[in-house]
Amino acid sequence: MKVEEAPNPLAEGLHDYRVADPAVMVIFGATGDLSGRKLLPALYNLARQRSLPAGFAVVGAAMDDVTDEAFRKHASEKIHEFSRTQPIDSRVLDAFLSAVFYVKVEFSRQQDFRVLVQKLQELDNARHIPGNRIFYCATPPPTYQLIAQQLQAAGLHTGSGFHRIVVEKPFGSDLASARELTQTLQKVFPEDSVYRIDHYLGKETVQNVLAFRFANSIFEPVWNANLIDSVQITVAEDIGIEQRGAYYERAGALRDIVQNHGLQLVTLTAMEPPLAFEANAVRDEKVKVLRSIRPLEGDEIERSTVRAQYTKGWVVGEQVPGYREEHDVAPDSHTETFAALRLYIDNWRWAGVPFYIRAGKRLPKRVTEIRVQFKRPPHLTFGREAMQEVDPNAITLRIQPEEGISLKFGAKVPSAGLRIRSVTMDFQYMTSFLVDAPEAYERLLLDCMIGDPTLFTRADEVEAAWRLIDPIEESWRNDMPPLGSYPAGAWGSSEAAALLQADGREWHRP
């Protein structure tokens, strides 16, 4: 093994020691909302945790004509406003800001990229950075292609050190556009240098699904079709579309939530144990799940999917308007704000087990959970009467809020007779680890700097997900099944309830 490839012996035994090599992070769209709300505060918090290496620098790149000082002032204001940790440590902030710079870049101007090249070379020399670059596109997806091409033209995609590009979801709006995006990026950067960020995967509790399954030996033997009756995945939001009417009109619940968050949760629940918690091992197993999901086609789409739109109603004690009355929404809009699907995974482990997914806006509360419902005992030892108040066993993995895990099982009611009642055994993060989890962006930015893409979405994963969603979208455009409705504050439409009733089941109330 070469010297530089050997592990650093001085880092041995340093728990949670995750420090990247010195690099420059160029944030395109640095003066925009994502940069101000998420990226700059996350970088500040990484500095606070001493996770940024000496020499690390940030270069803001955007169309605004501002100086380094003005951009630092802007960054400081955003960090003060949006940082997870408060109060702001002025010494850490000053040290962080001293490594923040700004270059005015209009994405269409090659000359601007040449100025950027010059700035990066200066920083390399002054800060002992061996050419390492991270280009973060905090810009709308249509700009990704232009940015990648300009980076290539300026020679910023190659040279000594690593060169990574980070793009935000959505990764296309269908299979064709996702492929186009992939091809565009891969013309400039190899796939292992493309980091598709979906901040959802950076959440501690999402990662804990894997820890729960693969760090414990007692669950894996029962995690299959022999004992599991069904799986329900709920991604519910109580809010409406807020100011995103124009975007949501094009996306809808299926593209906005189910295609990414919903299917991510399916893959984490259903995947086989990876060889290691290592990028390709984990992502290979996730892709296998997506490829094993039985595609919905033809009439099956009508039978196994539900779409609906909220009408006016009451949510969390407040009266709210219907979707068609929202800002930037067409009065005759056919965009779904609620989607429910029944999927089957055709592999040995999950054959015959339905995975029900529902996601929507203006549902009664904000909750994301995975509920694994077990089969009833094969024989009622205690008789039907004693067991009448007993539900089948269930494990609920709550992603948000009240992150935790609960196991439902039957226990004898203390009394003279023999009656069994369901009780829950709860694990709550908040009562075992009474500490704030890091923000998802902190985790993901550091992963990107270190070069660990485990929690980033790979191209084939994106495409496999769109391959499942595209036929459904197409059928829905043809009004099959018809668009239902639900009053804001309900758990979706009556058709969603009927979807499970037809199978002799019902939705769990989170």
Added chain:
Amino acid sequence: MSTTLKSEPELVWRGDDVKMNDVLEALSKVRYEFARAEAGDSEHAHPRNCVMTLVAIAAGETEERRAHRTCRLIGTQHPAQAIVIREDAGQRGKRVDAWITTDVHRPAMACAIECEVVTLHVPGAVADHVDAIVDPLLVSGVPTYLWWMGTPPFGRHELMRALRVCDALVFDSARFEEPYHAFQGLARLTTVAHRRLGLADLQWSRLRAWRESIAQFFTPADRRAFLHGISEVGIDYAGRGRGNRIATAFILGWMASALGWKLQRAVAGVGGVVVAHYVGGGRIIEVQLRSVPKDHLASGEVAAVRIGGTWQGSTFRLSVLRDPDRPPGGDEAIYRTRHPSGGDDEAGVELAERRAEWHRDVLHENLDSLHHTATGDQPGESRPKHPVVFTRERRSRDTTQVFLTMIEIGDTAPLRHVQQIEPADEAALLLDLLATGTHDAVFNRSLLSAFELMRTL
């Protein structure tokens, strides 16, 4: 989640001259009543949540107060049961007085949890049998940490008995009463303690920030090879005498054991100076330990680490300075010679002085011509002015802890990197141990290597 504590915990039970069974019975009753009160009318009681038992051995009132405070702070982050045992040295007989206090924490989105602290005042004869006292109180299935707040009685039976019921011994080598001898006892304990026993030194945990800062420098792939080119290590520490060199010995032991250096010789001189030679990879590594006056540091604390060397013709130097903007000790006002372009802290001064030295050389070489250019006087007609500016610095104190890392590679200008170190009180350090575990092979090997150096001096 709020981590603030009420000023005083709630005293829920007290018993004088009690048996341990009385304490157990009281503890069960406290827990039952809390569960019943929290359950409400129709809910099931939430199960107790407990991640460890912490047994603190306090030698007096001050340590007892520290133990209480720390146990309560730990409870704000992890539900735990704590037992504080204070030996009343003057007390004869077998009288045990006991208290149970509780803190209830109510996270915003989770059920309430109760953390109990059981305090026992025991006479010396009973204190010699800690295992018999705490065993019935231990929570099943979770680790037990024995935190000896002063100097553990290394080599004595009462310690070995106590360790039988514990998963880890926690101590702070910075608080050892006779540091040198206690350190020897600690090193011997590693060879005789039972295999599953973990050893956790709070001082070692405090050195983590140093280890991280040093490791960070060598982490980039293009600097990994520098590890094979280290030729000198300098460590500054506060205080004098061999007892104050434990932390420095730990850092050195850590580096030596990680990099395969073997100690050749070590000599201690006057003024806390130690010079040692290690051999690694066929090279001699010269080490200098130096006592420096630093008023704000406790004796034994590390003030600076400097590592230098050469690899394939390129020189490198890493300097990590703690609290560089604080003045060194001494009552006299501080005057420094600074180059005008210097920084505003100790490291800046160091850099400025280096630059000034270089400028002096340049100026000296060109003294006459420069003077002629500046004044119009013929060379030799008048004396040039001194090129260095004297400034007076008087810096204010503060309590924050800052690491300044300076990196110099080749001929490029030094790179400065400032890091803020979170204050690490005993509760924070213990919580860190809880997260990382106490079976730390790096600590064990660093301890042995450090002991080898200490023994030589």
